[in-house]
Amino acid sequence: QVQLVESGGGLVQAGGSLRLSCATSGRTFSNGFMAWFRQAPGKEREFVAAISWTDGSAYYNDPVRGRFTISKDNAQNTVDLEMNSLRPEDTAIYSCQYGKMLSRILNGRAEFWGQGTQVTVSS
Numbered sequence: 001q002v003q004l005v006e007s008g009g010g011l012v013q014a015g016g017s018l019r020l021s022c023a024t025s026g027r028t029f030s031n032g033f034m035a036w037f038r039q040a041p042g043k044e045r046e047f048v049a050a051i052s053w054t055d056g057s058a059y060y061n062d063p064v065r066g067r068f069t070i071s072k073d074n075a076q077n078t079v080d081l082e083m084n085s086l087r088p089e090d091t092a093i094y095s096c097q098y099g100k101m102l103s104r105i106l107n108g109r110a111e112f113w114g115q116g117t118q119v120t121v122s123s
Helices: 102-106
Strands: 003-007 010-013 018-025 033-039 046-052 058-060 068-073 078-083 092-099 117-122
Touching: 003 092, 018 033, 018 092, 018 117, 033 078, 033 102, 046 068, 046 078, 046 102, 058 068, 092 102
Parallel strands: 010 117
Antiparallel strands: 003 018, 018 078, 033 046, 033 092, 046 058, 068 078, 092 117
């Protein structure tokens, strides 16, 4: 059974940093994409960043570009999201999702997803 488990969330002041991690089990990914999404209370799910398992190509949504960095560790089968210069508007539940095609993930058709981890940024 494939599982994605996020960790690293917490409470941080504006301007601070957090590093989220998505640990996978039950399968070793060698292709496809891992993406981070977030959802704030009362708002729709928002794409944050994605990375290709194959070649490490990274993709970012504009609100986080230049502040967040997505990375992968093939040996550990994990994907991290380094978040710097955090803002109160970054407050949300962050979750990771896997899909063979990035377009499928972005269209809400990920194959696997985690439960999420809470990130709260205070002003």
